[in-house]
Each structure stands twice: as structure tokens, then as C-alpha cells.
Amino acid sequence: MADSDYSYDGDEVSGDEYVGPRASSSRPTQPAGGGRQTAKEAAPKPARKAWETEYSRTVEKTIVPVNDEDIGQSVQEREEERKRKRLRKDTKPFQRGIIRHVVLVLDLSEAMMEKDMRPNRFYTMINYAQDYVREFFEQNPISQMSVLGMHDGICIRVSELSGNPAEHAAAILGLRSKETGKEPKGAPSLQNALELARATLYHTPNHGTREVIVVFGSLLSLDPGDIHQTVKACVRDRIRVSIIGMGARLKICQEIVTRTNAGDESEYTIATDQEMLKELLIATTTPPVIRSDTASTPQQPEKGAALMMMGFPSRVVEDSPTICACHGNLTLGGYTCSRCSAKVCSLPVTCPSCQLTLLLSTHLARSYHHLFPLRNWATVSWQRAREKNSRDCVGCLTTFPEIPSKQELATRALKKERQSTTGSMLNGHLERGNQAEDDENGEQKASESARYECRSCESHFCIDCDMFCHMVLHNCPGCLSRLDPGAIADAGAQNGDVTMTG
Amino acid sequence: MNNIDGSDRHLKTEEAPPPSLLAIVLDTNPHAWAHLSSTLSLSAALANILIFINAHLASGNANEVAVIASHSHKTSFLYPTKTPSQPQQNGKTNGDVDMIGDRAGRSHKESPNKYRPFAVVESTILQNFAKLLDETSEKHLAATPTTLIGGALSLALTYISKSTLLHAPVTSGTENSMAALADAENVHVDRVPLTSRILIVSVSGDLANQYIPVMNSIFAAQRKKIPIDILKLAGDTVLLQQASDATGGVYMKPDRPEGLLQYLMMAFLPDATARASLVVPSAGGVDFRAACFCHRNVVDIGYVCSVCLSIFCNPNLPDNLCLTCGSYLSLRAALTNPPALIPKKKKKKRKAGTDTATPGGSTPAGSNTPLHP
Numbered sequence: 098m099a100d101s102d103y104s105y106d107g108d109e110v111s112g113d114e115y116v117g118p119r120a121s122s123s124r125p126t127q128p129a130g131g132g133r134q135t136a137k138e139a140a141p142k143p144a145r146k147a148w149e150t151e152y153s154r155t156v157e158k159t160i161v162p163v164n165d166e167d168i169g170q171s172v173q174e175r176e177e178e179r180k181r182k183r184l185r186k187d188t189k190p191f192q193r194g195i196i197r198h199v200v201l202v203l204d205l206s207e208a209m210m211e212k213d214m215r216p217n218r219f220y221t222m223i224n225y226a227q228d229y230v231r232e233f234f235e236q237n238p239i240s241q242m243s244v245l246g247m248h249d250g251i252c253i254r255v256s257e258l259s260g261n262p263a264e265h266a267a268a269i270l271g272l273r274s275k276e277t278g279k280e281p282k283g284a285p286s287l288q289n290a291l292e293l294a295r296a297t298l299y300h301t302p303n304h305g306t307r308e309v310i311v312v313f314g315s316l317l318s319l320d321p322g323d324i325h326q327t328v329k330a331c332v333r334d335r336i337r338v339s340i341i342g343m344g345a346r347l348k349i350c351q352e353i354v355t356r357t358n359a360g361d362e363s364e365y366t367i368a369t370d371q372e373m374l375k376e377l378l379i380a381t382t383t384p385p386v387i388r389s390d391t392a393s394t395p396q397q398p399e400k401g402a403a404l405m406m407m408g409f410p411s412r413v414v415e416d417s418p419t420i421c422a423c424h425g426n427l428t429l430g431g432y433t434c435s436r437c438s439a440k441v442c443s444l445p446v447t448c449p450s451c452q453l454t455l456l457l458s459t460h461l462a463r464s465y466h467h468l469f470p471l472r473n474w475a476t477v478s479w480q481r482a483r484e485k486n487s488r489d490c491v492g493c494l495t496t497f498p499e500i501p502s503k504q505e506l507a508t509r510a511l512k513k514e515r516q517s518t519t520g521s522m523l524n525g526h527l528e529r530g531n532q533a534e535d536d537e538n539g540e541q542k543a544s545e546s547a548r549y550e551c552r553s554c555e556s557h558f559c560i561d562c563d564m565f566c567h568m569v570l571h572n573c574p575g576c577l578s579r580l581d582p583g584a585i586a587d588a589g590a591q592n593g594d595v596t597m598t599g
Numbered sequence: 600m601n602n603i604d605g606s607d608r609h610l611k612t613e614e615a616p617p618p619s620l621l622a623i624v625l626d627t628n629p630h631a632w633a634h635l636s637s638t639l640s641l642s643a644a645l646a647n648i649l650i651f652i653n654a655h656l657a658s659g660n661a662n663e664v665a666v667i668a669s670h671s672h673k674t675s676f677l678y679p680t681k682t683p684s685q686p687q688q689n690g691k692t693n694g695d696v697d698m699i700g701d702r703a704g705r706s707h708k709e710s711p712n713k714y715r716p717f718a719v720v721e722s723t724i725l726q727n728f729a730k731l732l733d734e735t736s737e738k739h740l741a742a743t744p745t746t747l748i749g750g751a752l753s754l755a756l757t758y759i760s761k762s763t764l765l766h767a768p769v770t771s772g773t774e775n776s777m778a779a780l781a782d783a784e785n786v787h788v789d790r791v792p793l794t795s796r797i798l799i800v801s802v803s804g805d806l807a808n809q810y811i812p813v814m815n816s817i818f819a820a821q822r823k824k825i826p827i828d829i830l831k832l833a834g835d836t837v838l839l840q841q842a843s844d845a846t847g848g849v850y851m852k853p854d855r856p857e858g859l860l861q862y863l864m865m866a867f868l869p870d871a872t873a874r875a876s877l878v879v880p881s882a883g884g885v886d887f888r889a890a891c892f893c894h895r896n897v898v899d900i901g902y903v904c905s906v907c908l909s910i911f912c913n914p915n916l917p918d919n920l921c922l923t924c925g926s927y928l929s930l931r932a933a934l935t936n937p938p939a940l941i942p943k944k945k946k947k948k949r950k951a952g953t954d955t956a957t958p959g960g961s962t963p964a965g966s967n968t969p970l971h972p
Binding site for chain 1: 739751811899900
């Protein structure tokens with residue numbers, strides 16, 4: 098029946114559809130339920146087409162009725178909510194694999210010529226991959242990467258396993274050029290890609306992670322053999338595969354991801370549009386969590402953590418140019434390897450003559466914020482704001498909106514209750530109760546008082562300081578601006594005599 | 600369009616130097632200043648810094664300044680100042696805010712011919728500084744000999760990021776917002792963006808417990824392209840040298856601290872556009888070597904725990920457990936294996952077609968690796 102394709106199906110969400118954040122989609126289900134009732138009543142009449150019903154689905158999800166008097170406030174709250182969504186859930190400081198060996202597999206098949214991303218998927222992917230490589234080496238300076246491409250049924254090597262971001266970025270850019278470029282063609286082969294990735298990662302040491310990140314835009318995989326054997330081999334070699342899809346969800350991708358990640362299928366994500374693709378790519382720059390089966394014990398010392406020997410060279414400046422060991426160029430300065438004194442141009446690098454990893458201490462320091470992450474800040478209710486009586490943001494001194502009086506809050510709450518059909522949002526009271534739920538949920542909502550509180554130092558910050566501190570700085574200015582009260586108490590107990598260290 | 604209207608007004612871009620925000624982090628560690636008071640007292644230093652601030656504000660109409668004091672037990676903004684939190688009366692504020700500037704104007708002798716912005720900045724800083732010193736008690740002094748430089752640096756960075764946003768807000772057209780989400784580093788702004796820099800006037804010594812916060816601040820400044828300049832009056836710290844080197848700032852450790860104003864005016868006043876044409880003093884060879892966690896010795900070759908990235912000087916740890924995170928560490932990667940000895944093969948007659956390990960025939964005899972002494 099051709100008609101049944103368009104019949105209005107209430108609140109069923111099909112699997113292909115982008116399931117948006119649950120908070121915003123939960124509210125329209127009530128009116129949807131109302132709509133469905135009218136459809137049922139109309140059942141004796143011929144079933145209404147979707148465009149004939151009062152509310153179409155897209156309209157419901159985007160339009161939320163709002164009281165006009167609060168429009169200023171709700172616009173600001175919506176803006177803050179959009180920003181806060183970028184913050185991810187608070188995680189316990191897990192043990193993470195800091196030394197990563199990543200193989201990036203790009204899909205260069207015919208499906209990448211689709212124009213759903215501007216100008217087509219291929220160009221978008223190339224652009225994002227270049228930014229991704231730079232961001233990856235910024236966040237993981239002691240890691241190594243190799244880039245492969247699935248082109249016309251075989252897997253080609255775009256760049257070798259190395260720790261130099263410029264090399265990878267140049268190789269990826271070369272895919273787009275006229276002479277050396279690879280125009281997307283043919284069908285991709287996941288098995289060939291996995292086999293080549295496995296060979297690339299075979300010789301990497303055990304204390305680092307072995308990961309494969311696949312950007313997959315097609316709907317099929319053309320394999321020469323049994324891909325399940327390949328997947329078994331990957332599991333045996335402890336390789337983790339994560340896939341970012343651009344088309345529909347595929348069963349084979351899901352199986353690969355689930356089996357190599359010990360049952361965790363969250364590593365298989367689908368990007369429905371350009372920004373999401375970029376976000377998903379950048380999300381993989383965070384070091385992955387180490388699973389307990391790979392932790393080392395005295396009984397099984399081959400796996401897991403190891404003590405690595407690394408050199409910390411000092412810079413030398415010379416009077417006359419000498420040849421560097423890494424390129425063979427004449428240079429006037431560089432770093433000398435701590436073990437064999439070979440001269441290299443830049444760090445981090447593996448010494449070309451004695452294979453010692455050479456680093457600066459800043460490269461290790463770059464990963465500290467993963468090991469000691471900054472906890473998310475809590476939203477502040479009007480009640481709490483009145484308790485603390487905070488007028489300015491501690492970080493940037495911008496004034497907060499004024500705390501309304503108790504009568505004002507009560508009238509607002511009544512209005513909201515009358516207005517919303519779900520009738521459960523007495524924000525003042527319930528916000529603290531919902532706090533625990535929010536933390537478990539992982540979603541970061543906007544605060545009604547535009548204040549965000551750090552749980553340990555109890556200082557209030559604005560939304561911009563919140564985003565800045567969590568995404569760029571990874572420090573809480575409030576916690577760092579006060580001395581540990583224990584230290585002051587201890588000092589008070591002593592006789593006040595201090596030895597000078599200056 | 601150009602042919603009709605001969606001028607190219609709409610094509611000409613602003614040629615003046617961009618507005619500049621200078622954030623000064625003043626290290627007011629009482630212990631260190633007490634040591635230094637014979638050559639340079641804190642009040643003299645503060646007076647010189649105020650003149651320097653006036654010079655910065657005078658260099659451009661839109662220039663701004665922020666001053667943060669890094670004290671022993673807390674850090675606070677000296678300028679701009681936050682609105683004081685007033686006790687609520689009957690649960691209802693009457694919306695009346697006390698103007699700090701007015702109070703200051705009345706308390707100090709107001710010189711009517713003094714340029715108003717200079718006067719406001721000066722009086723605010725002095726007032727807040729006096730308040731900070733009044734709040735310091737002996738307990739605070741005894742608690743720690745160093746200062747909270749990590750906190751002050753973080754405050755400076757949050758203030759700069761907020762000022763940059765306020766100065767040149769990201770336009771919220773739909774296509775721009777998509778682009779802004781897509782690449783957060785290159786947002787499109789309508790007005791000339793604010794350039795900022797941080798100047799740290801430091802007198803304190805080494806700050807071991809501030810290592811991670813200061814490193815995080817350095818990376819954030821690097822990412823946002825904010826140079827960190829250091830004026831080291833006393834004390835020795837390699838951390839701040841690394842900060843100025845990593846962010847491309849100026850580092851100076853003057854021999855004669857009495858000439859503070861001269862150093863400030865010559866080396867630290869030029870902003871980013873002027874520095875391109877000047878030869879700026881830098882720290883020269885910065886020692887980036889790491890110190891081991893167990894003895895604080897500087898190491899050339901260190902042993903790094905792959906879990907928590909702590910550096911040790913010696914691979915022989917008690918029980919092979921990492922001292923910081925307690926995880927068991929295998930030493931496989933730490934020890935270099937001596938090269939294996941391949942026994943000398945007797946030359947045997949080989950039949951044609953025998954399976955050999957390497958394609959292309961067996962290795963000729965006598966080519967085994969040299970014996971190790």
C-alpha cells in the first residue's frame with residue numbers, strides 16, 4: 098500500500114534518524130502523544146497523511162512554546178546550553194594510553210564523491226584530516242601515526258609510521274593534487290586495510306597503544322578473503338579499531354568495533370553532517386582508556402606498563418655548520434642525543450643512530466591534563482546563588498545577572514508550571530535534586546543563574562570561563578588561587594618561624 | 600563600483616596597531632620582597648610599574664590593562680576591581696551600587712589636572728593593594744615561602760579570553776556559526792581582534808608544586824598565541840624561562856633592579872607589531888632537561904613510567920613499582936639487550952631447491968656478527 102509509507106507514526110523513531118539530545122526531544126513527545134490520539138480517533142475515517150496532521154514531526158522538535166516575558170532569559174539559556182554541550186561527561190581519571198600508535202585509514206572509494214558535504218565528502222575529509230593530524234600531535238606529542246587509504250579495492254600507504262606531523266599533512270594534501278592525487282574510485286576493502294594496518298603496527302612496542310581509526314563513507318566492503326579471520330588476528334594482536342561512518346550503520350563495522358574493543362560498541366560513530374565529522378575526529382585525539390586485561394602484573398610482564406628509557410637532550414649552538422643525522426642537511430644547531438651524541442634537528446624524534454626516544458620535558462607535560470583532568474563544574478540554582486551572594490565571575494570579573502527576590506522566583510515558577518504540560522519543572526527546588534541525575538546522564542545543561550560552581554573551591558564562574566577552563570586551560574583559577582587551608586592551620590600551630598629558601 | 604566612486608574607502612583596512620591588552624602578574628611574595636628591600640623596595644617597584652602602565656595606556660586609545668597580584672595565600676585582581684558583594688537587606692537589593700572610584704577620589708588628594716584614566720587606575724590599584732596587605736596575617740606568611748603563580752597566570756588567561764570575546768564577538772549568522780563550530784581556531788570576526796600579552800614580574804624561587812598548573816597555562820597561552828614576558832628581579836626558576844621561550848616572549852633578568860623603570864620601558868613596552876622590528880632579549884639557551892622525580896636531579900637519560908609519565912633516574916625501582924602511581928613496570932624496554940650471537944655455521948653442501956629462510960640463497964659463511972668483548 099503506497100499510502101502506508103506516509104502514514105503518521107507518532108513517536109516511533111527509526112534507526113537511521115539522528116537521535117538528538119534526549120532533553121530536547123523528551124518535551125515534544127507529550128504533544129505528539131496528543132497528536133496521535135487525534136489520529137486514532139480519526140481511524141474510522143481514512144488514515145490521515147503526515148502533511149495533513151496538525152503538527153509535523155520536524156516542527157515539533159524545533160519549536161518549543163516559550164513565555165514571551167522570559168524571552169531574554171531563555172535566549173541566553175539556550176545559547177549557554179549550546180556551548181555547554183561541547184563539554185563531555187565527567188570521567189574518573191582513568192589510566193590512559195599516552196604513547197599511541199595510530200593508523201588513520203581514509204576511505205577513497207566512489208562513495209566519497211557524494212555531495213552531501215560541501216563540496217563533496219572527499220574534500221571535506223581531506224581538509225579535516227589535515228587539521229586532525231596537527232591537533233593529534235599537539236595533544237599526543239610522543240605518539241606515532243601512519244595514514245592509509247582504501248582505494249579501488251586495495252589499500253595504499255599514504256604516509257609511513259612516524260611522529261612528524263608535517264610529513265603526514267603534506268602526504269594527505271598530496272591526495273588532492275592533480276599529479277600525485279588519488280581520485281576516489283572503486284570500492285573500499287576493510288580487510289585489506291586492516292591487514293595493512295596490522296602489519297604496520299606489528300613491530301610497535303607493547304607499552305604503547307595500537308589503534309586504527311577508519312573514516313568510512315561507503316555502504317559495502319569488497320574483501321578478498323574472510324574478514325572474520327582478520328578480525329580475530331587483530332584481537333590477538335591487541336589492536337583497537339574505531340570507525341567513523343558517514344553513511345548508514347553497517348553490521349560488519351559494528352562487529353569489528355565490538356570485537357576489538359572488548360564488547361564496547363561506542364567506538365563506532367556515524368557523522369551525519371560536517372561539524373559532527375570534525376567533532377568525532379577531534380574526539381579521537383583524547384588518549385584511549387586502558388582496559389584491565391592489558392594491565393601488567395608480575396606474572397605477565399610482557400603486557401602493559403613498562404619503564405621506558407628516554408633521552409632529554411640539550412640544545413647546542415655551533416659556530417660552523419655540521420650535518421644533522423636526521424636529514425643530512427647542514428645546520429648550525431640542534432639537539433645532541435644523550436647516548437650517542439648524534440645531532441638531530443627537532444624534537445620529539447627517535448635518534449636515527451641508536452633508536453633512543455628523544456624528548457623535551459614539555460612534551461610529557463602536555464599529556465598531564467589527561468591524567469589529572471579538571472572536573473566539570475556544577476550549575477548553580479538561584480537559591481545557592483543567594484547563599485554565596487556572588488556578583489562577579491571569579492575568572493573575568495563580568496557581572497552576573499542579579500539574584501531576583503524570593504517573591505519574584507515564586508511567581509516565575511508558578512508561571513512555568515502552568516505553562517508546561519509535563520508540569521514537573523520547579524527549577525528552583527529540583528535543580529539540586531537533578532544534579533545527581535545530570536552527572537550520571539553526562540549532559541551538561543545551562544545554569545539558570547548563569548553561574549557555574551567549582552565543587553572544591555566553591556567559586557562561581559561565567560559560561561565563557563567555564564568553556565575556556567575546561568577546553569583549553571584545564572586548570573581551575575579558584576582552586577589555584579587559594580592556599581590549602583590545612584597549610585595555614587599547620588603554620589598557625591607552629592611558632593611562626595619560617596626558614597627562608599630564597 | 601570603483602570606477603564611479605574613485606576612492607577606495609571601503610577597501611582600506613585599519614592601519615593603526617590593533618588594540619592591546621596588557622595583563623601584569625605582580626609577584627608580591629612578602630618573604631622574597633623582604634630580601635630584596637635593600638636594593639628595591641616594593642613601594643618603589645609599584646610606583647615604577649604604575650608609570651609603565653600609564654605609558655602603555657598612552658600608546659593607544661583602545662589599550663587596556665589588568666593587574667593581578669600573586670600573594671602567598673591568595674591571588675586577586677588589583678585592577679579592574681570587582682563589585683563588592685553587599686549584604687542583602689530584607690531579601691531585596693535596591694540596585695544601588697557603591698562606586699569605588701568615587702570613594703577613592705575623595706580619599707586621596709585629587710589632583711584636578713591629572714589625566715583621569717591614569718588617576719583612576721592608580722588609585723584603584725593602590726587601594727586594592729593596601730587591602731590585600733591588610734588582610735595578610737602572620738599565619739598566612741608562615742604557611743608558605745612561595746607564591747601562587749599558577750593561579751595568577753590562570754586568572755590572567757581567563758580575563759584575556761573573556762576580553763577577547765567581548766572585544767570581537769563571533770558573528771552568529773548561520774553559515775558563520777557552522778564554520779565556527781567546524782574549526783574553532785579560525786573564527787570569523789567583524790572587528791579588529793584584541794592582541795594581548797602577559798607580563799610576569801617575579802621575585803620568587805622555584806615552584807615545584809606549581810609545575811602542572813603552570814605548564815597547563817603555558818600550553819593554553821601557546822594555543823591562544825599570547826606571549827608571556829618575564830622580568831626576573833630575584834630568585835631562580837627554570838619554569839618561567841620555559842614559559843617565555845615556549846610562547847615567544849621576552850625574558851630579562853636585570854643586574855641592577857633599581858633601574859626597574861628603564862628595563863620596563865625599553866624591553867617590555869613594545870607590543871607585538873613593534874617587536875617584529877626590534878631585537879628582543881631572550882633567555883638564550885633554555886635548559887629543557889627534566890628533573891627526576893625521586894631526587895630532583897637533572898637527568899640526561901631518564902626512565903619514564905608509561906602510565907603516569909613520571910621520570911626516574913634509575914631503572915632499579917623497589918619491587919619494580921612506579922613511585923607515583925604504584926603500577927608494576929616491566930623493565931623489558933629499559934634494558935638494552937646485548938646483541939645475539941649467531942653460532943658459526945659449518946659450510947655444508949646444499950642440494951638445489953632446498954628450502955632456505957631468505958629468498959635469494961643462504962648467507963655466505965663467515966659473515967656472522969663480530970663477537971662482543
